[in-house]
Amino acid sequence: MKTRTRFAPSPTGYMHIGNLRTALYEYLIAKANNGDFILRIEDTDQKRYVEGATDIIYNTLKTVGMNWDEGPDIGGNYGPYVQSERRSIYAEYAHKLVELGGAHYCFCSKSEADEEKNDELNIKFKDPCKLISLAEAKKRVAAGEPYVIRQTINKKGKSKYHDEVYGDIEIDYDELDEGVLLKSDGFPTYNFANVVDDHLMQITHVVRGNEYISSTPKYNLIYEDFGWQHPQYVHVPPVMKDAQHKLSKRNGDASFQDLVAKGYLPEAIINYIALLGWNPGNDEEIFSLDDLKKIFSIERLNRSPAIFDITKLTWMNGCYIRALSPEKFHELALPYYKDMPSNVNLTALSSVLQPRVETLADISSQADFIQEMPEYNLELYSNKKMKTDALIAKANLPAVREILSAQNDWSNEALFESMKALAEKLGVKNGQILYPTRIALSGKETTPGGATEIAVILGKEETLKRLDNAIQKLS
RNA sequence: GGUCCCAUCGUCUAAUGGUUAGGACAUCACCCUUUCACGGUGGUAAUAUGGGUUCGAAUCCCGUUGGGAUCACCA
Numbered sequence: 001m002k003t004r005t006r007f008a009p010s011p012t013g014y015m016h017i018g019n020l021r022t023a024l025y026e027y028l029i030a031k032a033n034n035g036d037f038i039l040r041i042e043d044t045d046q047k048r049y050v051e052g053a054t055d056i057i058y059n060t061l062k063t064v065g066m067n068w069d070e071g072p073d074i075g076g077n078y079g080p081y082v083q084s085e086r087r088s089i090y091a092e093y094a095h096k097l098v099e100l101g102g103a104h105y106c107f108c109s110k111s112e113a114d115e116e117k118n119d120e121l122n123i124k125f126k127d128p129c130k131l132i133s134l135a136e137a138k139k140r141v142a143a144g145e146p147y148v149i150r151q152t153i154n155k156k157g158k159s160k161y162h163d164e165v166y167g168d169i170e171i172d173y174d175e176l177d178e179g180v181l182l183k184s185d186g187f188p189t190y191n192f193a194n195v196v197d198d199h200l201m202q203i204t205h206v207v208r209g210n211e212y213i214s215s216t217p218k219y220n221l222i223y224e225d226f227g228w229q230h231p232q233y234v235h236v237p238p239v240m241k242d243a244q245h246k247l248s249k250r251n252g253d254a255s256f257q258d259l260v261a262k263g264y265l266p267e268a269i270i271n272y273i274a275l276l277g278w279n280p281g282n283d284e285e286i287f288s289l290d291d292l293k294k295i296f297s298i299e300r301l302n303r304s305p306a307i308f309d310i311t312k313l314t315w316m317n318g319c320y321i322r323a324l325s326p327e328k329f330h331e332l333a334l335p336y337y338k339d340m341p342s343n344v345n346l347t348a349l350s351s352v353l354q355p356r357v358e359t360l361a362d363i364s365s366q367a368d369f370i371q372e373m374p375e376y377n378l379e380l381y382s383n384k385k386m387k388t389d390a391l392i393a394k395a396n397l398p399a400v401r402e403i404l405s406a407q408n409d410w411s412n413e414a415l416f417e418s419m420k421a422l423a424e425k426l427g428v429k430n431g432q433i434l435y436p437t438r439i440a441l442s443g444k445e446t447t448p449g450g451a452t453e454i455a456v457i458l459g460k461e462e463t464l465k466r467l468d469n470a471i472q473k474l475s
Numbered sequence: 476g477g478u479c480c481c482a483u484c485g486u487c488u489a490a491u492g493g494u495u496a497g498g499a500c501a502u503c504a505c506c507c508u509u510u511c512a513c514g515g516u517g518g519u520a521a522u523a524u525g526g527g528u529u530c531g532a533a534u535c536c537c538g539u540u541g542g543g544a545u546c547a548c549c550a
Contacts, residue, residue, distance in 0.1 A: 177545095446511040
């Protein structure tokens, strides 16, 4: 049987990192087995529907390269792939389930149900409507009385199923709740829709958060009542913000699109989250999506929650940035150069920046001095190791200015040679020339690149101008 | 509270009865160096806890503690 997995997000307008990881695992399970990855939109809760949310889902999956084989936009043999377009299907199966004895009509109002149960005394909702005969219930339905369809659980003893990650799970049938399957608005709940859809769409592996572990027996009961075989279950632990809290929109935690906006590369994000709950069994940790397709296995999935560590993602993102071709990096950096003066050597800037930034957003903070010379204190000229200070700067900078104004070859190598020659001629250390020059050109304690590299980036005109200003400031 | 799940360095994790408990991030030190990075070398740092089982336990079993999930006409 062909492996088929599905990613079934509800369109709430936010691509959660945990969700994306689930999608990744679903995608990888399918692709590692030459199977199909299906996209299904679970929009049965109209209250939570957010306009444009499906586009975020599409765009995210596309930018990371997780292409789906069937979905709302491209169709497939098992559509429609949007649950709100499948209402008649759920209604049909829900009524059928009633006939099969797996569910019953319930006429209680929501408040009646709430009143009945008592969390503190651990009293579960006992539906009085279970006692209504099917004939009577049908009559009331036909008369137009509002109703829901509730699951009927009469089984006793222990339910048992196997989870690919957590092993054998045993839960007493008494613990199971006779939940609503079809709401009074005619929409199904997740509890019902996912079973019907997963069966109809021939999903072989259901991958989802481990919060579903304890409700899975209810779903299995529905499969049983219909005489269907249930899929294999792959419950995965949550991705955490810290030891106590899941990553969530409510906490204001970063979504995929937030991370991209902060200068993280989609490839790095995917690589990092793949390792949050899965490992290849060796010490390697840099993987492309294609690599992952080849080596992913369900057996190496972890059972315990993993904390999302932005520091490690940042490191990994730095690895990906350094691995970029200089051209590609330059292309990605371009948007951050929007406000740069036109005479700046952007190619040179990119080449000094590439090994120094960990996220694209670092570009702005590292290159800010190029746009505009910052205010700085003369103290900056002091450096013990370089044996230099403002006095030495004052003494040497005029000579630097002189030699550079005569400089024709404005390459880094040529500039460096000239500066070295100058130091030798003056009988001072290289650092006593280079350090003050760097400060004069940047006004910053740390810069991407040394004095001559900055000079190349700024260009001759701007370099001389900044030297003049520095000399004036020092006098 | 009932039920279910989880527990190795600060973090992600490896070690599926026998290892000096390994790697990565972070951190610290040193080297490289035209500041800062990059790169290189080395260090600090973990089996929650108490009992078993066994020649031998991070690993198997039981208890304890801690954490999480679930008990919606949300998914």
